[in-house]
Amino acid sequence: MISVTEFFQNYNPVKRFFFHLCFWFIVLGMQFISYQRIDPDNSWLLFLKDVFSLLSIFYVTAYIIIPRWFIRGKFLLCLLWLVIIYAWWSVLTYYSAVLTLHFLSPAERLTDYLQFMIDKGILGAFRISSITDYLLDFIFLVAFPLTVKIVQSFMSIRNIKVNLELKNAELELNNVQLELAFLKHQINPHFLLNTLYSIYVLVSDKDDRGEQSMMRLSGMMVYLLHESNQPEIELNREFQLIRDYVELERIRYNESLQINVNLETDDAHCTIVPLIFFPFVENAFKHGPRTSVSNAWVKINISVKNHILYMHVSNAYRELPKPQNYVGGLGIQNVRKRLELYYPNRYTLETSSEAGIYSTELRVELLEKENKDQ
Numbered sequence: 001m002i003s004v005t006e007f008f009q010n011y012n013p014v015k016r017f018f019f020h021l022c023f024w025f026i027v028l029g030m031q032f033i034s035y036q037r038i039d040p041d042n043s044w045l046l047f048l049k050d051v052f053s054l055l056s057i058f059y060v061t062a063y064i065i066i067p068r069w070f071i072r073g074k075f076l077l078c079l080l081w082l083v084i085i086y087a088w089w090s091v092l093t094y095y096s097a098v099l100t101l102h103f104l105s106p107a108e109r110l111t112d113y114l115q116f117m118i119d120k121g122i123l124g125a126f127r128i129s130s131i132t133d134y135l136l137d138f139i140f141l142v143a144f145p146l147t148v149k150i151v152q153s154f155m156s157i158r159n160i161k162v163n164l165e166l167k168n169a170e171l172e173l174n175n176v177q178l179e180l181a182f183l184k185h186q187i188n189p190h191f192l193l194n195t196l197y198s199i200y201v202l203v204s205d206k207d208d209r210g211e212q213s214m215m216r217l218s219g220m221m222v223y224l225l226h227e228s229n230q231p232e233i234e235l236n237r238e239f240q241l242i243r244d245y246v247e248l249e250r251i252r253y254n255e256s257l258q259i260n261v262n263l264e265t266d267d268a269h270c271t272i273v274p275l276i277f278f279p280f281v282e283n284a285f286k287h288g289p290r291t292s293v294s295n296a297w298v299k300i301n302i303s304v305k306n307h308i309l310y311m312h313v314s315n316a317y318r319e320l321p322k323p324q325n326y327v328g329g330l331g332i333q334n335v336r337k338r339l340e341l342y343y344p345n346r347y348t349l350e351t352s353s354e355a356g357i358y359s360t361e362l363r364v365e366l367l368e369k370e371n372k373d374q
Helices: 004-009 013-038 044-070 075-103 108-120 131-184 189-204 208-225 235-256 278-291 330-342 369-373
Strands: 258-265 297-305 308-316 347-354 357-365
Touching: 013 044, 013 108, 013 131, 044 075, 044 131, 075 108, 075 131, 189 208, 189 235, 208 235, 235 258, 235 278, 235 297, 278 297, 278 308, 278 330, 278 357, 330 347
Parallel strands: 258 297
Antiparallel strands: 297 308, 308 357, 347 357
């Protein structure tokens, strides 16, 4: 049996017609039964009046007034429309009462009601002495159908907004994933060329470090091209990437660059979004030693304690004029976007450049593993 959710998933004109038909059958059926209790033979004209007035009021309100005025907050115009449809219904009620008394023979109870309408005149719905009676009849007639339509309109708007937000979130995620893919393929080409050359020299000299360096570079490539595709990865694997990268940079710079690295965690199974640290570490080596004339150094401290991740990366720095139309910092921008996406309201990222030192500090509140699984 088809569910209500499945019914509305593909709400086409045929289903709309069927739904409206069932809805009016119930609403007007209740109205018909109420008239039958008063006078089964002579109330049909009043029933037709209610059918015509209710359908005209409902469809004009539902497809013109609600989307153009009510949803847009034009409540004064909506109030004016209420007065208009109230007047429209009262005029139809007056003339249907006149016609019923002149051409039919209603029962005494119905006759008293019709005579009351006629005595009050065509504007009886606006007289102080009778407005309460008219309003009660009017509200009884239109309140339920219009309330259903207003609620349905708000739910439709809410669903549209939710779907739009989901699409925007999906586009943002896709954009970040594309930027991450770009980030993984934009490792400094000078690093790769110099590292390969250094490995070649070591291998030619039959230095054991040549084989070790080749393994480190191979491990980095495997991580960047394959393992980092996962939503999260163990922190120790990310640490290994940084260690491999740093050791390869040591070979490039020999003793000309002081490197201090401290990587520690109190949770061996801690996981994190991949490539969060690498752009900062790479920037420290790419910009620090190249722009610092003497005393070049790089410090990397990353630790996790009590589910709080703290990273501090700093390097010697000298401000140099940038080329015209220079565009940089794409990797850092990508990290900011991914931090906002995966750790909203749970991270701080600050950079500073002063006294010849460029530093980056990152603090992230990690969720406990049992909380992630829930």
